[in-house]
Amino acid sequence: MAEQPPKIVILTAPGEGLPDGLEALSGEAELLVAENGAQLRAALPGAQVLCVTDFRTNAISEAWSAADSLQWIHATSAGVDALLTAEVRESSIPVTNARGIFDRCIAEYVLGQIIAFCKDFAENQRLQQRHEWHHRETEPVTGRTVLVVGAGSIGRQIAQICGAMGMAVDGIGRGARPGDNDFGAIYAQADLISVLSDYDFVVIAAPLTPDTEGLFGAAEFQAMASSARLINIGRGPIVRTADLVSALQDGEIDGAALDVFEQEPLPAQHPLWDLPNVAISAHMAGDFIGWKRALSEQFITNYRRWAAGDALNNLVDKTHGFVPSTTNR
Numbered sequence: 001m002a003e004q005p006p007k008i009v010i011l012t013a014p015g016e017g018l019p020d021g022l023e024a025l026s027g028e029a030e031l032l033v034a035e036n037g038a039q040l041r042a043a044l045p046g047a048q049v050l051c052v053t054d055f056r057t058n059a060i061s062e063a064w065s066a067a068d069s070l071q072w073i074h075a076t077s078a079g080v081d082a083l084l085t086a087e088v089r090e091s092s093i094p095v096t097n098a099r100g101i102f103d104r105c106i107a108e109y110v111l112g113q114i115i116a117f118c119k120d121f122a123e124n125q126r127l128q129q130r131h132e133w134h135h136r137e138t139e140p141v142t143g144r145t146v147l148v149v150g151a152g153s154i155g156r157q158i159a160q161i162c163g164a165m166g167m168a169v170d171g172i173g174r175g176a177r178p179g180d181n182d183f184g185a186i187y188a189q190a191d192l193i194s195v196l197s198d199y200d201f202v203v204i205a206a207p208l209t210p211d212t213e214g215l216f217g218a219a220e221f222q223a224m225a226s227s228a229r230l231i232n233i234g235r236g237p238i239v240r241t242a243d244l245v246s247a248l249q250d251g252e253i254d255g256a257a258l259d260v261f262e263q264e265p266l267p268a269q270h271p272l273w274d275l276p277n278v279a280i281s282a283h284m285a286g287d288f289i290g291w292k293r294a295l296s297e298q299f300i301t302n303y304r305r306w307a308a309g310d311a312l313n314n315l316v317d318k319t320h321g322f323v324p325s326t327t328n329r
């Protein structure tokens with residue numbers, strides 16, 4: 001009897017179907033798509049690989065008891081907070097993520113928002129809509145100071161692209177690290193509140209973990225310079241939204257560019273929509289044309305490594321919730 005091919009279950013958001021490009025594995029593995037907890041529970045028995053494309057899913061805990069043969073879990077996202085349930089953390093099953101796919105585009109988004117704030121594009125648009133000619137001066141980008149909270153691969157891309165524009169960029173990591181080629185300095189997360197006042201822009205690029213949830217609240221906003229802007233491309237729950245709204249309304253900080261939120265989609269009546277010093281995007285900072293196929297190609301490469309018995313790329317430290325940095329470059 002011929003050996004059965006490996007079984008891969010792909011957990012997607014409802015209605016997404018098989019991700020573009022994964023059909024390339026149809027001759028190498030059995031592919032099953034699940035869209036919710038019940039479908040996942042039915043598909044998991046005998047499956048060796050689980051590929052999770054829905055980064056908001058809560059189906060894994062519901063179906064976990066059916067995972068009798070699982071050897072590897074992959075997330076097609078940089079953040080793995082949704083799939084790192086207690087059961088997954090405590091298991092010996094390795095978890096990998098999509099580290100590297102979105103880094104450059106997210107960095108470009110951050111640079112774009114910094115330029116938009118410095119050149120006051122929002123006011124240009126408001127004046128254009130009112131047909132008003134109003135000459136004014138704007139800020140230079142060169143010489144701005146930037147603090148990137150999260151010194152992983154995305155944070156490094158942000159540091160590199162901002163540094164190339166003449167900005168001074170420091171980072172926040174779990175611990176202080178000297179001698180870094182991308183950041184002027186990397187401070188420990190415990191030192192965050194003591195250094196915040198030194199920066200024109202504070203960029204959140206950290207993963208959502210127990211250590212970062214609620215990291216930015218009233219005290220942190222009060223510690224920032226009143227002229228500073230916050231940019232969040234990490235995860236929404238890192239910021240206490242009510243405290244951010246108050247800080248913006250009270251002038252404790254000058255503005256914010258937000259791609260992620262505690263509640264997504266952001267409710268239509270939320271006060272953030274109407275604040276003139278806020279730029280909002282719909283969790284799309286890294287989503288370039290062709291990103292879904294790129295994620296599939298990355299998974300296929302890793303799948304073939306797994307099938308060959310080679311070490312997996314992008315192995316997540318399940319204790320901390322991210323792929324550890326291995327170089328200061």
